[in-house]
Every structure is written in structure tokens, then in C-alpha cells.
Amino acid sequence: MEQYYYDFGTWIRKQFPFRVQKISIDAGFTCPNRDGRIGVGGCIFCDNKSFNPSYCCHTKSITEQLEDGKRFFAKKYPDMKYLAYFQAYTNTYSAVDKLKLLYEEALKVKDVVGIVIGTRPDCVSNELIDYLEELNKQTFLIVEYGIESCNDDTLKYINRGHNFACTRMAIEKTAEKNIYVGGHVIMGLPGEDASESLRQAPIISSLPLTMLKIHQMQIIKGTRLAKIFKEKPFHLYTVEEYVDLITKYIRLLRNDLVLERFVTQSPSELLIAPKWGLKNYEFTNLLNNKLKALNLANQKSDRKE
Secondary structure (H helix, E strand, C coil), X not given: CCCCCEEHHHHHHHHCCCCEEEEEECCCCCCCCCECCCCECCCCCCCHHHCCCCCCCCCCCHHHHHHHHHHHHHCCCCCCEEEEEECCCCCCCCCHHHHHHHHHHHHCCCCEEEEEEEECCCCCCHHHHHHHHHHHHHXXXXXXXXXXXXXXXXXXXXXXXXXXXXXXXXXXXXXXXXXXEEEEEEECCCCCCHHHHHHHHHHHHHCCCCEEEEEECCEECCCHHHHHHHHCCXXXXXXXXXXXXXXXXXXXXXXXXXXXXXXXXXXXXXEEECCCCCCHHHHHHHHHHHHHHHHHHHHHHHHHC
């Protein structure tokens, strides 16, 4: 199949001579906008139950969660190797000595060949980045930052607890250490229409990111955003609108930026809206078909000229 962007599958296969799979871990962290340090309640859209797999449980040790995850995936791919994915909440929000113990416990588990750390840009100290620089020399490492938006008004509204300047600084400091850096953005946040997302695309592309995750705004039961949406509904993208937006968005990104995903699927029992009824691969097929059609149209136009 012709490639219209640099996808994560292609990139990760270049990093290892074998198949790898992420195993999500809930290490029992919280966030500074939850525990009162800078705020309470967390981001208005957030409920970690919407993306934690069943084997991911903070009452189990890191090793136990990884072994459960290995059993889950080994049925399909017996020769798989694994990346320990510290996913739930803010996975650098603790003392560096404690973080070292958690990360290094994960790396001692058989067939774990690297780690991915999901965190916030306001929760990485210089001491931690120096440690991650050393860890990166010993194993495969990705540090993944929740960016969500480049718009400070949006970040304030969603109770993010930091501004975009903080995001840029954390990403730049991490990338300077030759660490792979991932970012995460949400399309359709309250107050952000398609034109605002497209305005932000070149800003995202200017960051020294290795990879980017994108997903649609979803309304999850029990969140503050669910209450806001019930009282004053705002526009959520249809599948067609979102395909159109992502098609335009990725054309504004640099070609070497690895795109890991475009949508997310929350459990149906937690999801209020939008209910597209599409698997991730089904959406990707729609997107690729749209990009193929546009590419063919452009080729015809060029020939006419």
C-alpha cells in the first residue's frame, strides 16, 4: 500500500529486529491538577478507565501487570517482545529515586526491551531528564507528553494546569538529550474548531517530536466535560468531518514526523458521544482512501498543467 504519511508501525519495525508490543501499566500515580498541588479534578475530559486495558491495575506490582500483559498477547504472537508502557495518569510525578525503582523493575522482566513513559510537561525536572538521558543509553526509551492544545485559553478551560510555553520547554529539553519524544493532541476540544486545529498544526510540527498521537474529542461518562456537554452541547465531529480535518492536518506536518494514531476507542459503556462505531483500522482505511483520492486528483491536475 502506498504510504501518505510516516506511520508508527513502519517506524517501530526499523528500531527492532523482532515484533514488539506495548503493555500498559498503572503504577499508581496521580496528577498535580488532581491532588491539589496546582488544582483539583484533573482535566475536564479525563477518565483513565476509558483507555486502561483489563490487565492494567495499580493494585498489582509492575512485574505482575507486565506478566499479565505478556500472557494476554502471547496467545497471538508467542515470539513477541515488549515495551513497558507507563500510561495511566502522570508517570513522572514522584521523586526520581522512586521513579528509578519503578522503571528499572519493568526492565528486569523477561522479554521487556524498553519503556514508554506518558507524562505531563510540567512534571519533568532537570534531575529527571538527566536520569532519562542515562537510561536512554541503556535501553529503548520514549517519553510521551500530553500536549492536547497549543492554545493557552483552551489549556486553561480544560484545567490543564500549565501553558503551551511549558510544553515547548519540556519537549525541547527532552529532545536535546537524544531521547525519542512523543506528543498527544486532541481535535475538537471545546472552543476549538477545525480552523483552530489547522492553525496549530505547524506549531506542533515545529516541535522536536519524533512521533505524534492524535485523537478525536470524546465525551466520557462521569467527567466534568460530560456535565458541561449535557448542559450546553457543543459540536463533535462526524466521521466525515474528522476524516476531512485529519487529511488537511497531516499535510501541514513535516514528513518525518511519525504518526502513531488518529482516533481512540473508549469502552461503549463509558462513551457518551460521538458514537462512530468504527475500529481504529477502519478509520485509518477511510483516511488512506481519502488521501489516495486526493493524490490521484492532484496527479491529474499536474498532468493537465
